[in-house]
Structure formats: structure tokens, C-alpha cells
Amino acid sequence: MIPEVPAVLAELAGLAAKNADPAVPPAERASDLMLSALLLALAAETWDRQAHVLVEENRAVRALLGESGEDADLRLSALTAENRRLRARLIERHAEAEAAGDTAACEAIWAELAASTERRKISSGPV
Amino acid sequence: MTHSLEERLAAYIARKMPEARGISVSGLERISGGASRETYRFRLAWDGGERPLILRRDPPASLIETERRVEFAAYRAFHGSAVPVPEMLWLEEEDDALDHPFFIAEELTGHQASPQVLLSGLYDAVLPRVAERKWTILGEIAKADPVALGLTEVMPPPALDACWRRELDHWEALIDRDAVEPMPVTRAAIRWLRANPPPPAQKLAVVHGDYRTGNFLFDEAGDIHGVLDWEMAHLGDPLEDLGWSLQPVWCFGREGMAGGLVPPEQAIAAWERASGLKADPAALHWWTLFNCVKGQGIWVGSAKAFISGGNRSPIMVYPAWWLINAQDRAMLKLMGRL
Numbered sequence: 001m002i003p004e005v006p007a008v009l010a011e012l013a014g015l016a017a018k019n020a021d022p023a024v025p026p027a028e029r030a031s032d033l034m035l036s037a038l039l040l041a042l043a044a045e046t047w048d049r050q051a052h053v054l055v056e057e058n059r060a061v062r063a064l065l066g067e068s069g070e071d072a073d074l075r076l077s078a079l080t081a082e083n084r085r086l087r088a089r090l091i092e093r094h095a096e097a098e099a100a101g102d103t104a105a106c107e108a109i110w111a112e113l114a115a116s117t118e119r120r121k122i123s124s125g126p127v
Numbered sequence: 128m129t130h131s132l133e134e135r136l137a138a139y140i141a142r143k144m145p146e147a148r149g150i151s152v153s154g155l156e157r158i159s160g161g162a163s164r165e166t167y168r169f170r171l172a173w174d175g176g177e178r179p180l181i182l183r184r185d186p187p188a189s190l191i192e193t194e195r196r197v198e199f200a201a202y203r204a205f206h207g208s209a210v211p212v213p214e215m216l217w218l219e220e221e222d223d224a225l226d227h228p229f230f231i232a233e234e235l236t237g238h239q240a241s242p243q244v245l246l247s248g249l250y251d252a253v254l255p256r257v258a259e260r261k262w263t264i265l266g267e268i269a270k271a272d273p274v275a276l277g278l279t280e281v282m283p284p285p286a287l288d289a290c291w292r293r294e295l296d297h298w299e300a301l302i303d304r305d306a307v308e309p310m311p312v313t314r315a316a317i318r319w320l321r322a323n324p325p326p327p328a329q330k331l332a333v334v335h336g337d338y339r340t341g342n343f344l345f346d347e348a349g350d351i352h353g354v355l356d357w358e359m360a361h362l363g364d365p366l367e368d369l370g371w372s373l374q375p376v377w378c379f380g381r382e383g384m385a386g387g388l389v390p391p392e393q394a395i396a397a398w399e400r401a402s403g404l405k406a407d408p409a410a411l412h413w414w415t416l417f418n419c420v421k422g423q424g425i426w427v428g429s430a431k432a433f434i435s436g437g438n439r440s441p442i443m444v445y446p447a448w449w450l451i452n453a454q455d456r457a458m459l460k461l462m463g464r465l
Contacts, residue, residue: 001448002307002430008444011433015441027156035441042448087309094315113312114465117455125453127375127382127460 004080005043012036045123053119054079060112061086065093132225133169136182139224140171140231143217149174155182164195164358168234179236181213184229186438196220197281199230201333201360204276209267211353235353238344242379245345246387256349258388259397261340264351265372266401269332269365278333282362288327290364295320295417298424305424305431312455313423316416319462325413328364329404336360338368339377340386369398369406370414375457376422376450412461419458426450 015036019029055071058079062069065086071079090109097105137152144150155169167182185195199218206212214233222228239245245257273279285293299317302310336359344353371377372386373394379387385394395406430447432438459465 002427002451003433003444003447007434008441011439011444012441025156027158031157032441035445039441039444039448084308087311091309091311091314094311095318098318109311110315110464113315114459117312117452117459117465120452121456122449122452125449125456126378126380127453127456 001042001046005046008039009043012039041124042122050076051079054083057116057119058082058086060115061090064108064112065089132167132182135225136169139219140217144173147173147176179234180216181232181234182225182229183232184225185227186440194281195228195230195358197360198358200278200281201335201357202232204278204333205268205271205354208271210264210271211351212357213353213355235344238346238352240341240344240355242341242387245340246379246381250345250347250349253347253349254388255393257345257351258386258394260349260351261343261386261388262369262372262394262397263401264343264354265335265338265368266398266404268335268338268354268368269398269402269404271333273331273333273362276333278362282333282360284331284362287329287331287364290328290367291320291325291413291417294363294367295420298417298421301424301428302420305428307427307430307434310423310427310455312458313420316420316458316462320413320417320420323413325364325366325410326407328366330365331362332365332368334361334363334365334367336368336371338372339374340379340388341377364414365402365404366406366411366414367418369395370411370416371418371421373411373415374418374422375460376419376453416458416461419454419461422454422457423451426454 015032018024019032024032051074054076055074058071061083067086071082073079090112094106094109096102097109133152133155136155137150140152141147141150150171150173153170153172155167158166158168164183165186167184169180169182171178171180183195196218199215202212202215206214213235216231216233218230219225220228244250245254250257273282273284295317302313302317335354335357337356338354342354342356343351344355345351373391375382377386378384381387383390385391388394395411398404399406426446429443430451433440433443433447456465
């Protein structure tokens with residue numbers, strides 16, 4: 001997810017401290033608390049699965065691109081950087097396949113895009 | 128507690144109402160939401176009168192970068208027409224008075240805007256009425272003559288066959304600028320949109336730009352008393368607004384229901400009756416998919432504003448976290464891939 005979770009949690013920590021001041025207008029405090037609650041719930045939902053999602057996705061995209069290799073560094077920052085590299089290449093490959101009329105390649109990429117979107121699904125999302 | 132803006136706001140209004148005496152501002156409080164403008168309500172009083180008002184002030188960095196002058200003009204153009212909007216009072220484009228540009232408008236009191244409230248079950252009996260009003264009003268916006276309204280003075284008019292390209296170029300450029308991560312579904316949708324352009328617009332229309340459930344004020348009888356959030360208003364193809372209103376993310380989880388309210392066919396029929404225009408299914412599909420791309424442009428823009436430090440408010444994070452995946456899902460469904 002962007003912005004990345006640690007940066008958002010740090011901001012929410014500051015916001016919670018700010019709202020500990022009794023002088024904060026109640027309507028502003030209520031708005032801050034509601035938004036903070038929604039964001040914390042979203043962060044909680046993605047926390048446990050995020051590394052798994054990225055490893056699985058990176059593996060699938062490498063296969064589509066004909067690349068070998070595995071993720072050795074399992075920190076989220078490293079997995080995310082590799083994921084961005086691979087998905088940028090996937091966009092290029094998809095456009096090339098469309099231009100070449102390579103239906104089989106297009107269908108395989110579409111299948112991965114659908115699977116990727118399912119992996120990243122937010123349970124409270126509107127669609 | 129007195130809000131720090133109250134005295135400065137009173138001083139500003141006193142300059143705008145030189146004939147009034149005893150001007151005071153009280154009860155200023157920020158209204159939740161409002162990722163593109165800071166929105167406050169307050170009560171203005173003077174000797175012999177008082178009035179509830181709204182202050183809309185630019186934040187340091189916005190979810191949507193727009194000219195408040197255009198938004199102000201759009202509200203003014205429709206005030207007193209079949210399109211209900213609050214009265215605009217003063218526009219200030221300089222930073223001196225309240226640190227950022229702002230405008231002040233009438234507050235339409237006693238109504239709700241929240242989609243969560245509207246779709247909570249309490250209003251189920253009047254949802255068809257809300258929907259009829261919602262798309263009838265949108266049809267009235269589509270029917271309006273932007274030249275007669277004076278809006279061509281502040282909004283550049285595109286050629287009828289250039290509406291789609293101007294909008295797609297604009298939003299693709301914003302995605303190019305703001306996207307932090309590669310967006311393969313969005314990029315595939317953009318390629319499809321460019322390869323399959325819609326027909327020229329039936330007419331040059333005022334496009335509200337963010338006409339959705341949540342951006343109008345409703346009551347318990349299902350009537351609509353104000354259309355809000357005109358900050359993305361521009362001139363273009365009337366199907367653009369209809370496509371945004373039918374964008375799947377605005378069903379708020381009520382799949383298959385336009386705006387979470389009624390089946391799309393009912394919404395389209397109400398719009399066609401009011402506008403006198405036709406919603407060609409293929410063209411409307413193009414504009415609905417386009418509006419998914421536009422949505423991604425807004426969500427990644429809000430994320431970028433947070434990441435760059437321009438605006439660290441949590442309201443800038445929520446659209447990105449809640450909607451980017453949903454927007455991808457919407458695009459895949461519209462393209463028959465999910």
C-alpha cells in the first residue's frame with residue numbers, strides 16, 4: 001500500500017498525541033479519531049499478509065517475464081522494490097504483446113493482473 | 128473555546144460588509160472529510176442579523192489541485208436554477224487574510240451528505256426518490272448552456288471531438304507525475320481507451336467532475352437540497368459526469384447499484400429524461416472506464432501529497448489505501464477480466 005505503512009503509523013502516533021490536548025475542538029478530534037481508526041484497521045489487515053503477497057506476486061511475474069531467481073531479502077522494503085521493478089517490466093511486456101497481437105501472452109498477463117488484484121483485496125473495499 | 132481563525136475571519140468579513148456593525152464570528156469548527164479543501168462551518172452575526180456560513184480554504188497541498196475561482200464560478204452559475212447549490216458570497220485568492228485562498232458560502236443546514244448514513248438502511252424507503260432526484264439534477268447540469276451561464280469565461284471549451292482526449296491526456300499526465308508504484312491495470316486501461324475512442328460529444332456541457340453519492344445534501348423525504356464539491360468542474364462531454372456517477376467504487380459495496388441507490392438503467396433513464404440527451408451504451412462504457420482511470424489519478428495524487436510532505440493529514444492516506452485496489456477491481460470488471 002502507498003503511502004507505506006510505517007510512515008502512516010508514525011503520523012497517526014503524532015495525531016493521537018495532539019488529540020490528547022483537551023483544547024482540541026471536539027469536531028476535529030472526532031474526525032481525526034475516525035480516520036485514524038479506519039487507517040489502523042486497513043494497516044492491520046495487510047500487516048500479516050504483505051510479505052507473502054509480494055513474494056507470490058514477484059514469483060508469478062518473473063515467470064511471465066521469463067526471469068529466474070527468488071526473493072532472498074524478505075524485508076518488505078526489498079520485496080517492494082523488486083515488485084516495482086517487475087511490475088514496470090510487466091507493463092512493457094503487456095504493451096508489446098498487445099502490439100504484436102500475441103493473444104496467449106496477453107491472456108496470461110491479464111490472468112496475473114486479476115490474481116494480483118485479488119491478492120491485494122481490501123475486505124472493506126467498495127468493489 | 129474560540130478558534131484561532133474566528134477573529135481573522137470576522138475582520139475579513141467586516142471589510143466585505145462595511146455597512147454592517149457589530150460583526151462577530153462564533154462556533155467555527157472544521158467539518159470532517161474535505162481532502163481538497165479545508166471546510167469549516169461558522170455563525171456570522173452582526174447588529175440586526177445572523178447567518179450560518181461555510182468557509183472553504185485551500186490546504187497546504189491538496190488531493191485535487193484546482194482553481195477555487197472555477198469552483199466559485201460554477202456554484203454561482205447554477206444558484207437559483209433547477210440545480211440546487213448554496214449561495215456563494217466572497218472569494219479570496221490572496222494569502223493575506225487567512226494564509227491560503229478561500230471562499231465563503233451560505234450553509235444549507237439540516238441536511239445530510241454522508242453516503243454511510245444514506246446507505247445505512249434508515250433511508251431505504253426513499254432511495255429511489257434520492258436516485259430520481261440525483262440523476263435528474265445531473266441531467267439538468269448536462270442540459271445547461273455553458274455559454275449562457277458565462278462559464279466559458281473561466282473554463283476553456285474543448286472541441287466536441289476533443290473532449291475525451293483532453294481529459295485522458297490530463298489524467299494520464301497526473302498519473303505519470305504522481306504514481307509511486309507501477310500500475311499495470313491502469314496502464315492497460317489507458318491503452319484500451321486510446322485505441323477505442325468514443326464518438327464526439329453530443330454537446331458542450333458543464334461537467335461537475337465529482338458528481339457522486341456523498342457530494343449532495345439530502346433529507347429524510349429523499350429530496351436533494353444542494354450539490355456540493357464543484358472543484359473539478361470543467362466543460363466537456365456530458366457523458367463524463369454520467370460515467371463518474373456510475374463508477375463502480377461509488378456503489379459503496381452495493382454491487383450492481385448505481386451510486387449504491389438503484390440499478391444503472393434507472394439512473395440512466397432519469398438522466399436521459401432530464402437532459403434530453405442519449406447515453407449511447409458504448410460511449411458510456413468508455414466514459415465509465417475513463418473515470419476509473421481518473422479515480423486512480425486522484426488516489427495516487429493524494430498518496431503523493433502525503434509522501435512528499437505537502438499534506439500529512441490522514442485524509443490524504445485514506446483514499447489511496449481504501450480505493451486503489453477497488454479501482455483496479457472496477458477496471459478489471461469493466462474490461463471483462465474479473
